[in-house]
Amino acid sequence: MANDLQRRDFADGEALAPSFAAWTAERLRAAIAERGAALLVVSGGKTPERFFAALSAEALDWTRVAVTLADERRVPDLSPRSNARLVRAALLRNRATAAAFTPLADARLAPDQELAAASARLASLPLPADVVVLGMGDDGHTASWFPGAQGLREAMDPGARNLVAPIEAPDAPEPRLTLTGRVILRARAIALLIEGEDKLATLAEALADGPAEAMPIRAVLRGACDRLTIFAAGSA
Numbered sequence: 001m002a003n004d005l006q007r008r009d010f011a012d013g014e015a016l017a018p019s020f021a022a023w024t025a026e027r028l029r030a031a032i033a034e035r036g037a038a039l040l041v042v043s044g045g046k047t048p049e050r051f052f053a054a055l056s057a058e059a060l061d062w063t064r065v066a067v068t069l070a071d072e073r074r075v076p077d078l079s080p081r082s083n084a085r086l087v088r089a090a091l092l093r094n095r096a097t098a099a100a101f102t103p104l105a106d107a108r109l110a111p112d113q114e115l116a117a118a119s120a121r122l123a124s125l126p127l128p129a130d131v132v133v134l135g136m137g138d139d140g141h142t143a144s145w146f147p148g149a150q151g152l153r154e155a156m157d158p159g160a161r162n163l164v165a166p167i168e169a170p171d172a173p174e175p176r177l178t179l180t181g182r183v184i185l186r187a188r189a190i191a192l193l194i195e196g197e198d199k200l201a202t203l204a205e206a207l208a209d210g211p212a213e214a215m216p217i218r219a220v221l222r223g224a225c226d227r228l229t230i231f232a233a234g235s236a
């Protein structure tokens with residue numbers, strides 16, 4: 001139930017980042033202690049950069065941490081819109097240099113081959129994910145679960161047949177790959193990172209009644225509420 005959601009509020013993104021990094025690191029340490037490995041799934045976009053910087057400095061056995069992406073745009077590796085590029089530049093540094101990063105997309109391949117390769121790479125990771133970090137767009141999308149996307153219902157399904165799904169949506173500037181509900185909604189812990197008044201308003205709207213297809217973040221708010229923590233800041 002939405003009322004049971006765990007939520008931590010901060011004045012701004014600068015105050016949020018170190019607490020969120022400490023929270024994430026604690027879960028990764030616990031996973032390593034429990035099963036000798038940890039899987040961290042992160043989102044791209046603009047918001048997580050400060051969090052990535054704080055997390056990269058956390059002391060933990062990064063050699064045992066696998067990192068992958070919740071979604072990726074179908075762009076060349078060096079494109080400023082590549083989420084892999086952001087992760088390499090902002091997270092895989094300092095202590096986190098030792099983590100093993102598995103990118104999702106490979107825009108050099110034909111779409112079918114790219115999807116097959118991404119699915120095989122995902123299947124080789126130590127699932128279930130210990131922490132999935134999600135963002136949210138102003139339209140209520142999360143990962144690449146966009147309103148109006150073809151195949152959205154299957155992508156959001158915790159029982160989805162596949163771990164990875166291709167997404168094309170009217171509001172997504174380029175084709176994408178996204179993890180499905182089978183990975184995201186079955187994670188041990190999920191964190192939703194929300195910064196700015198506009199996104200807080202979008203979140204309030206998503207918490208109200210309405211179809212998940214209209215605001216896909218609802219699939220997370222409803223389908224993983226027992227494992228979800230919202231990290232929210234009024235300004236970036």
Ligand SMILES: O=C(O)[C@H](O)[C@@H](O)[C@H](O)[C@H](O)COP(=O)(O)O
Nearest residue numbers: 043044045046047135136137143
């Ligand atoms: O690759 C992506 O676009 C994301 O994974 C996406 O789901 C993102 O988290 C939101 O769009 C928020 O993005 P911003 O942080 O840029 O607002």
